[in-house]
Amino acid sequence: MIEARGLSKRFRDKKRGEIRAVDGVRFRCEPGRIYGLLGANGAGKTTTLRILATILEPSDGTAVICGHDVVEEPEKVRAKVGFLSTATALYPRLTAQELVEYFGRLNGLDENTLKKRIDEIFARLDMDGFRDRRCDKLSTGMKQKTSIARTLVHDPPVMIFDEPTLGLDIMTARTITTFIRECRDRGKTVIFSTHIMSEVEKLCDVIGIIHDGKLLTEGTLAQLREKYGEQDLEEIFVKIVTPLQVGAEA
């Protein structure tokens, strides 16, 4: 379970002064559900998810993940979370197996459990053919599978995906979306960010639209359609974001 309680993040920029990347974001994501954070580039999606993964500290507010506060107990939070983004690369000189083992050990798995988990995950993701191949020799698809194995090795109850399909080909992206669905089906709490409308429509149980660091609206796809009188999610998104953009430009 994820609960964001008024999350804010401010950055200092020499030219632009103080920037509010995330501004009072509140939402709740239940186990067995996928929460989709939809927003344009620079809307605050990555910063929000990085705060949830405790990679960044919030300037104000907090979030609670599986009963642990992201500010007070960041290490315990990370032990409950699997974090995957296009920015989470692999160590080039480790083999796929060594990489997954490394993260398993950092998560405190004993050697027997680790071996079992790796065998199980590698079989499920069809990775046995390249388990001893160095990560710098893997194809994009193999790399994505290795990244997935890394996030799964400690069997976390919460999965955070930050634009996980960005820049991937259709087949590799499909591996990721299938995996996200599987996570939900296994009862994990899933949050993922994207700006691809079709992914949100296909995957998400709850959608939150974020713009300029603020969470403007949230609800199921059906609720949003009813609320904004539009069937197409893209139209709904434009309807929500455009008045603010016009206001900002004026």
Added chain:
Amino acid sequence: MARNAIGIVYRKEFTEWVRDRRTLISTVLVPLFFFPIIMVGFTALAVVMVGKAKEETPKIMILGGEDSPQVVAGLQKVKSLEVVPYLPDWKEQISDKEIRAAVEIPPGFQAALEKGQPKTVKIYYYEGEMKSSFGVDRIEKFLKDYRDQVVKERLAAKNVPTSVLTPFEIHQENVAPPEKVSGATVGGFIGYMVVLLCMTGAMYPAIELTAGEKERGTMETILSSPISRMNLVLGKFLLVLSAALATAALSVISMGISFAALRRFNMSSGRGDAAALLLKLGPKAVASIFLMALPMAVLFSAVLMTIALFAKSHKEAQSYLTPMTFLVVIPAVASLLPGVELTPKLAMIPILNTSLVCKEIMTGTYHWNSIALIFVSTCAYAGVALFLAFKTFQRESVLFRS
């Protein structure tokens, strides 16, 4: 969360480190082959070059001497010299290395000699040119022998024994053991090399484990794992420290082997004097140098990691760290200057203090008070540097600098 997180990070970093070809070059190959090439290679080359230069019969020119046929004939008879006919452009000939030297016999030299009037014979040469100096040595030897002969003849003519010229003898004798002599002459070089190689050994992994992680995009991956930032820094730091110490250790071992090989080479080629000048690295000296290098390696590792972490890429980190080499080389070179000796004040200056104490250790001198002071002060600096590294790893503005 893992109990032995530091060890896990260290093992993983070590695995990646040994698989990196660039590491092999900077940590293993350079220190292992640098010294044999520099010491043995260059010395052997120098021996060959000097030998060749000595074998050559230098061409010299006699200026004047028309009225002093005796001395001219004497010079022409010297087998190790080749007297060439006089040419007015003799100065250019020396500069152009056509001839090695010229000797000027003043007018009326022979007559003045017979009358007992002093005259000056001038030798012209090319300063700094080895073959020219060999020519000068041979001319000088002939002239000194000639002068001694004249003196002896004069004394004999007056029935005065030649012993009157040397009422007493002067004899110098070195009482310092050979290792102290060699330590005093070339011992500073060891300290300098240990300092320099400790730093170069730490530099590449320090960049790789910080800016390299950012550039590859693995920083976010590791930060999303449950390891604490402090343990992560410590695991990385220990690897950088290992690299620094491994480079220093390999260089000291390689140095010891090079010196031993060179000593044997000099002894076998009958150059015992040169052999005595070479260092003998005993186990006590090696252990002591390591002990002193340890806190310095900690200091380098922590400082280099902290600076490299500010960079976004390998290239940027290299541009930040290159000036560091000069900062390190300056105090290390200062320790090589004649007259710079270990004092309580200098014992507080990092790098310089370690270089100086290594020099002392090489002469077999152990000033325990200074050693303790240097060890403690360098440990303190290293502690501060390590603390800064921890703090820098906590800063989001540094980790996610864009």
